[in-house]
Amino acid sequence: MFARGLKRKCADGEDSPPAPPAGSLQRQSLLDMSLVKLQLCHMLAEPNLCRSVLIANTVRQLQEEMSQDSTWQVPAPASAGRGPLERLVSTEILCRTPWEQQGGHSAADSGASPAPDLLSEPPGALSAQAPRSAPGCAWEAASPRESRGGFQRSLDQIFETLDSKAPRAAEGLFADVDGPYYDLDAVLTGMVGAKSVPGDGFETLASAGAPPPGVSYKRDLGELDHVVEILVET
Amino acid sequence: FLLFSPDVPGDHSAVWASRKSDIISTVEFNHTGELLATGDKGGRVVIFQREQESKNQVHRRGEYNVYSTFQSHEPEFDYLKSLEIEEKINKIRWLPQQNAAYFLLSTNDKTVKLWKVSERDKRPEGYNLKDEEGRLRDPATITTLRVPVLRPMDLMVEATPRRVFANAHTYHINSISVNSDYETYMSADDLRINLWNFEITNQSFNIVDIKPANMEELTEVITAAEFHPHHCNTFVYSSSKGTIRLCDMRASALCDRHTKFFEEPEDPSNRSFFSEIISSISDVKFSHSGRYIMTRDYLTVKVWDLNMENRPIETYQRARIQDHLRNTLCYLIPDHGLNNRMLFNINNIKIVIMTGSYNNFFRMFDRNTKRDVTLEASRENSKPRAILKPRKVCVGGKRRKDEISVDSLDFSKKILHTAWHPSENIIAVAATNNLYIFQDKVN
Numbered sequence: 194m195f196a197r198g199l200k201r202k203c204a205d206g207e208d209s210p211p212a213p214p215a216g217s218l219q220r221q222s223l224l225d226m227s228l229v230k231l232q233l234c235h236m237l238a239e240p241n242l243c244r245s246v247l248i249a250n251t252v253r254q255l256q257e258e259m260s261q262d263s264t265w266q267v268p269a270p271a272s273a274g275r276g277p278l279e280r281l282v283s284t285e286i287l288c289r290t291p292w293e294q295q296g297g298h299s300a301a302d303s304g305a306s307p308a309p310d311l312l313s314e315p316p317g318a319l320s321a322q323a324p325r326s327a328p329g330c331a332w333e334a335a336s337p338r339e340s341r342g343g344f345q346r347s348l349d350q351i352f353e354t355l356d357s358k359a360p361r362a363a364e365g366l367f368a369d370v371d372g373p374y375y376d377l378d379a380v381l382t383g384m385v386g387a388k389s390v391p392g393d394g395f396e397t398l399a400s401a402g403a404p405p406p407g408v409s410y411k412r413d414l415g416e417l418d419h420v421v422e423i424l425v426e427t
Numbered sequence: 428f429l430l431f432s433p434d435v436p437g438d439h440s441a442v443w444a445s446r447k448s449d450i451i452s453t454v455e456f457n458h459t460g461e462l463l464a465t466g467d468k469g470g471r472v473v474i475f476q477r478e479q480e481s482k483n484q485v486h487r488r489g490e491y492n493v494y495s496t497f498q499s500h501e502p503e504f505d506y507l508k509s510l511e512i513e514e515k516i517n518k519i520r521w522l523p524q525q526n527a528a529y530f531l532l533s534t535n536d537k538t539v540k541l542w543k544v545s546e547r548d549k550r551p552e553g554y555n556l557k558d559e560e561g562r563l564r565d566p567a568t569i570t571t572l573r574v575p576v577l578r579p580m581d582l583m584v585e586a587t588p589r590r591v592f593a594n595a596h597t598y599h600i601n602s603i604s605v606n607s608d609y610e611t612y613m614s615a616d617d618l619r620i621n622l623w624n625f626e627i628t629n630q631s632f633n634i635v636d637i638k639p640a641n642m643e644e645l646t647e648v649i650t651a652a653e654f655h656p657h658h659c660n661t662f663v664y665s666s667s668k669g670t671i672r673l674c675d676m677r678a679s680a681l682c683d684r685h686t687k688f689f690e691e692p693e694d695p696s697n698r699s700f701f702s703e704i705i706s707s708i709s710d711v712k713f714s715h716s717g718r719y720i721m722t723r724d725y726l727t728v729k730v731w732d733l734n735m736e737n738r739p740i741e742t743y744q745r746a747r748i749q750d751h752l753r754n755t756l757c758y759l760i761p762d763h764g765l766n767n768r769m770l771f772n773i774n775n776i777k778i779v780i781m782t783g784s785y786n787n788f789f790r791m792f793d794r795n796t797k798r799d800v801t802l803e804a805s806r807e808n809s810k811p812r813a814i815l816k817p818r819k820v821c822v823g824g825k826r827r828k829d830e831i832s833v834d835s836l837d838f839s840k841k842i843l844h845t846a847w848h849p850s851e852n853i854i855a856v857a858a859t860n861n862l863y864i865f866q867d868k869v870n
Binding site: 241242243246247248249250251254 | 598599617618645646647648650667701703704707
């Protein structure tokens with residue numbers, strides 16, 4: 194699954210930098226999940242613009258916060274492993290339109306559509322590090338038939354980059370494409386529910402946005418996803 | 428406090444079983460409250476009519492029965508974008524009644540239609556040139572002339588589409604609002620608002636356009652819009668960022684610059700990842716007087732005075748947030764009990780505010796006593812004509828006998844659509860594909 198809470202080992206004897214604050218774990222989880230949702234938005238036949246805008250704004254806010262906190266800094270290659278860079282790549286991939294993704298996809302969008310383009314992800318800090326430039330997502334949706342094919346391919350890609358046990362989990366998804374993103378959420382919930390980050394409860398709505406220092410939080414991505422779905426669907 | 432008894436309209440809700448297309452998507456009383464229109468996901472409109480009072484059956488006074496059913500919208504296919512256009516009815520608005528017929532506007536994502544609903548209870552008989560079955564008579568057999576007469580027949584309610592207002596919206600229509608001049612109305616989608624004349628279907632006038640030149644800069648969409656009840660030049664629209672703009676059409680042709688801007692400053696201590704999402708306003712309505720507007724976002728219902736833009740005059744929590752609880756985002760609890768926010772006392776507008784919630788609960792706030800109650804719309808838990816019991820949700824700790832624990836709240840059972848009779852204590856609550864009508868038993 195995600196490479197969470199990557200502890201950076203310091204090779205040269207300095208004080209090891211602290212693990213990324215727990216708030217950034219939440220942020221990362223939320224960011225990943227929001228990006229997946231954004232991706233799904235334009236796979237469906239009828240993208241809901243309001244929902245897409247709300248999630249995109251949340252994503253942008255998260256990315257701003259994360260870049261402020263310098264959590265995007267890539268640690269020294271020797272000690273870091275592939276985690277953060279891999280995540281950068283996965284983020285960037287998630288932002289690409291289905292028909293722009295690499296590898297033999299047929300053109301998913303038929304015809305010239307007047308529908309506009311999505312805000313381009315990611316911000317400058319990310320794109321400087323990502324190997325490919327992100328062309329940005331599109332608000333428009335592919336045709337239903339092609340979108341299902343594109344959906345399937347993009348889904349595979351998403352699952353690969355998320356480094357999950359995808360094949361089995363994804364099977365049930367394609368049985369019913371009518372409610373694809375609900376199913377995906379269920380799958381994500383099921384997959385991630387098995388792996389939870391240790392810690393305590395999630396911050397409440399009424400409490401401060403920044404977690405108090407030194408407190409670690411526990412949050413299943415599944416619950417987070419459930420929450421975002423509730424909020425955006427209402 | 429007001430007590431309500433459910434008054435399920437006949438057995439018709441049983442006919443609409445669990446078919447996906449029958450999920451009710453909008454509910455609206457007409458101006459007298461005599462008619463109640465519902466639109467569903469399958470593009471149908473069902474109109475209920477209130478029974479006349481009769482001395483013989485006092486207890487049946489005020490029941491709503493099906494008056495007319497018609498297919499308003501069909502699914503369409505946009506060939507240019509290869510997208511299906513849903514037939515789901517997003518909004519219904521009644522026109523004020525001016526003759527014997529009823530008129531309403533119904534809209535899906537792209538097309539607004541004006542429907543005429545009229546009764547026919549008489550049939551002409553005694554034509555000269557046709558016989559009773561409508562076949563032409565041989566003129567040679569006609570020896571006398573007669574004047575056709577109207578004879579009573581079984582009541583027939585016909586719905587006919589009188590106008591179709593199409594092809595004016597690139598994005599999904601979320602609101603329609605009839606102007607107080609009764610000549611124009613507006614339709615609002617995510618980024619634009621158009622003004623129509625009822626008589627003209629091939630043109631509309633764009634009055635608000637918030638689409639940025641570069642769509643990558645899009646951060647805000649229109650969520651709802653409504654005309655002022657008395658001033659035909661004034662309207663408001665709400666946004667996904669929790670703001671309300673009031674516009675005056677006399678100021679300019681394109682009302683991109685608002686006349687008033689209502690926004691409550693964010694409390695920095697309440698800031699979270701979800702602040703933006705929960706501040707999105709889902710509905711905005713004028714009070715009957717036109718002096719106040721009510722808005723609903725995820726957590727609250729707010730009442731604003733048009734003369735004060737920097738904060739609402741009243742705020743009602745749709746649920747109570749328990750600070751000490753973990754995982755509270757999941758557990759937005761419609762809670763029974765006194766609402767402690769005592770803000771201003773306004774006497775001259777609607778006394779109780781109603782809002783929908785999860786688990787088929789809906790909440791009512793009494794603006795005078797500041798009390799609120801949570802009620803449930805469910806066939807399992809309330810028999811027809813029984814008095815509704817207030818529901819309690821227990822947040823933690825021991826659950827008392829009648830309470831529902833937070834974990835068993837069903838978030839998929841949402842009440843999204845409610846309507847209030849304009850003059851009596853009758854409410855219509857749509858829970859998925861069932862319609863509940865509740866009325867005040869005290870009367």
